[in-house]
Amino acid sequence: MNAPLKRTPLFASHEALGARLVPFAGWEMPIQYQGILAEARAVRSASGIFDVSHMGRFFLQGSAATALLEWVVTNGVSDLEPGRARYTLLCNEAGGILDDAIFYRLEENQYLLVANAANTQTIWNWLQHWTRRFGEVEMADRTNETAMIACQGPDASGFLETLLGADVAPRPFRFAQVDIGGAPVMVARTGYTGEDGFEAILDAEQAVGLWARLLGLGAVPCGLGARDVLRLEAGLPLHGNDIDTETNPVEAGLERFVRWDKDFCGAEALRRAKEEGPRRLLAGFRVDGRNIPRPGYDIQNIDGRRVGTATSGGYSPSLDTNIGLGYVDPALATPDTTLVIDIRGRSIEAQVVALPFYSRRRMKP
Amino acid sequence: MNPDDRRYTKEHEWVKVEGDGKARIGITAYAVEELGDVVYFELPNAGESVSQAQKFGEVESVKAVSDLFAPVSGEILEVNPELSNRPEAVNEDPWEKGWLLVVRLQDDAELGGTMSAQEYSDLTST
Numbered sequence: 001m002n003a004p005l006k007r008t009p010l011f012a013s014h015e016a017l018g019a020r021l022v023p024f025a026g027w028e029m030p031i032q033y034q035g036i037l038a039e040a041r042a043v044r045s046a047s048g049i050f051d052v053s054h055m056g057r058f059f060l061q062g063s064a065a066t067a068l069l070e071w072v073v074t075n076g077v078s079d080l081e082p083g084r085a086r087y088t089l090l091c092n093e094a095g096g097i098l099d100d101a102i103f104y105r106l107e108e109n110q111y112l113l114v115a116n117a118a119n120t121q122t123i124w125n126w127l128q129h130w131t132r133r134f135g136e137v138e139m140a141d142r143t144n145e146t147a148m149i150a151c152q153g154p155d156a157s158g159f160l161e162t163l164l165g166a167d168v169a170p171r172p173f174r175f176a177q178v179d180i181g182g183a184p185v186m187v188a189r190t191g192y193t194g195e196d197g198f199e200a201i202l203d204a205e206q207a208v209g210l211w212a213r214l215l216g217l218g219a220v221p222c223g224l225g226a227r228d229v230l231r232l233e234a235g236l237p238l239h240g241n242d243i244d245t246e247t248n249p250v251e252a253g254l255e256r257f258v259r260w261d262k263d264f265c266g267a268e269a270l271r272r273a274k275e276e277g278p279r280r281l282l283a284g285f286r287v288d289g290r291n292i293p294r295p296g297y298d299i300q301n302i303d304g305r306r307v308g309t310a311t312s313g314g315y316s317p318s319l320d321t322n323i324g325l326g327y328v329d330p331a332l333a334t335p336d337t338t339l340v341i342d343i344r345g346r347s348i349e350a351q352v353v354a355l356p357f358y359s360r361r362r363m364k365p
Numbered sequence: 366m367n368p369d370d371r372r373y374t375k376e377h378e379w380v381k382v383e384g385d386g387k388a389r390i391g392i393t394a395y396a397v398e399e400l401g402d403v404v405y406f407e408l409p410n411a412g413e414s415v416s417q418a419q420k421f422g423e424v425e426s427v428k429a430v431s432d433l434f435a436p437v438s439g440e441i442l443e444v445n446p447e448l449s450n451r452p453e454a455v456n457e458d459p460w461e462k463g464w465l466l467v468v469r470l471q472d473d474a475e476l477g478g479t480m481s482a483q484e485y486s487d488l489t490s491t
Contacts (some may be wrong), residue, residue, distance in 0.1 A: 036427045037402040290405040292425045315404045
């Protein structure tokens with residue numbers, strides 16, 4: 001387990017910017033540059049760029065590629081047009097969540113699947129495993145030979161126009177193969193922050209150039225710390241915290257990414273789970289006072305009985321309050337329910353709120 | 366650089382003796398750097414007492430929560446009022462603006478158990 005940490009093609013750029021680098025899922029990644037809160041605020045008010053090259057990038061092609069994906073992901077594949085992307089979950093036979101991912105339909109029989117860094121090996125093995133059943137799928141792991149940069153925030157669309165020139169910026173959950181300064185780049189209108197923005201996938205050698213170009217346009221370099229703050233504000237679950245193989249999409253409130261009308265791995269178990277009704281639900285809550293709820297803290301009802309566990313939590317700079325996610329008894333997952341979080345022995349009241357905590361449409365009319 | 370007008374602990378607190386038997390207490394730049402953005406201090410009130418090496422409060426940063434340990438014992442005379450509204454003052458200036466408490470130093474001899482600036486620098490540079 002003590003293999004040397006991997007470095008992305010942007011490692012030297014991070015060092016030059018004075019980033020604080022930490023081990024993350026086998027990679028040496030920037031957790032922050034100037035500071036997590038300043039970076040998170042920059043993304044909400046202007047723009048930020050993130051090196052997300054550590055995420056797994058798997059290319060699948062072949063006559064059975066659609067059938068394979070349709071089996072391993074919960075969301076619909078066949079009805080996705082080439083040039084579009086979709087968020088999905090991947091479940092095991094028991095309906096537990098192996099990972100959440102975005103897949104991109106490149107061509108009729110060609111896809112890109114972007115998996116979480118921590119699950120790269122699991123998902124690769126999982127795809128390989130099912131390939132044997134479906135046949136005729138060629139798989140290529142291009143994580144190391146490519147880079148991925150996320151540019152997020154209200155200024156991002158303006159950057160795209162500047163960078164793309166004659167090329168047209170893709171609309172949300174669409175992507176385009178474009179040319180940026182002579183480099184071929186796949187630009188997708190996707191992200192993990194709750195802001196408008198894009199993610200660029202390009203050859204590793206071209207990454208430093210695009211990163212510098214975006215910095216030159218005024219994008220603020222942001223680390224994994226800000227990314228976690230932003231995704232929590234946007235109510236987006238983090239695999240390993242809020243969802244994992246012990247949780248399923250029904251209790252995680254992610255049913256809208258499950259196609260009940262198709263057959264897929266885990267479908268049977270999930271149908272049963274849905275029929276029986278979830279034993280717990282993932283709820284968002286807002287904490288009174290200034291103590292921060294953190295993953296692992298007990299959640300109680302107002303009588304002090306334990307009803308669940310917090311899976312994420314932190315300070316929200318956009319709302320200037322403390323927020324969290326956690327699994328609770330379904331009866332207590334409704335907005336305005338009062339919960340109590342055991343913050344290191346102190347009983348702190350929390351209110352269940354509808355997700356997302358932050359929505360750019362709601363906050364910025 | 367760690368100012369040499371004060372003493373340090375391995376828990377990354379500093380204590381500065383200010384005359385009249387008073388001592389000012391804070392956390393070091395190293396601690397602040399490790400914590401990142403500070404968003405909340407849970408501190409005791411004036412009139413209460415702290416004991417050397419005992420927990421007297423907590424600091425919540427975006428990344429984590431950490432306990433605060435008293436570098437010396439004594440009755441609390443003042444609590445930095447700025448920190449309740451602007452805890453980030455400690456990120457901006459841990460040595461002056463971001464102090465935590467002023468206590469009435471109970472026992473000068475306790476300072477013998479603390480470190481000099483040089484000793485603390487050696488500790489945090491390894």
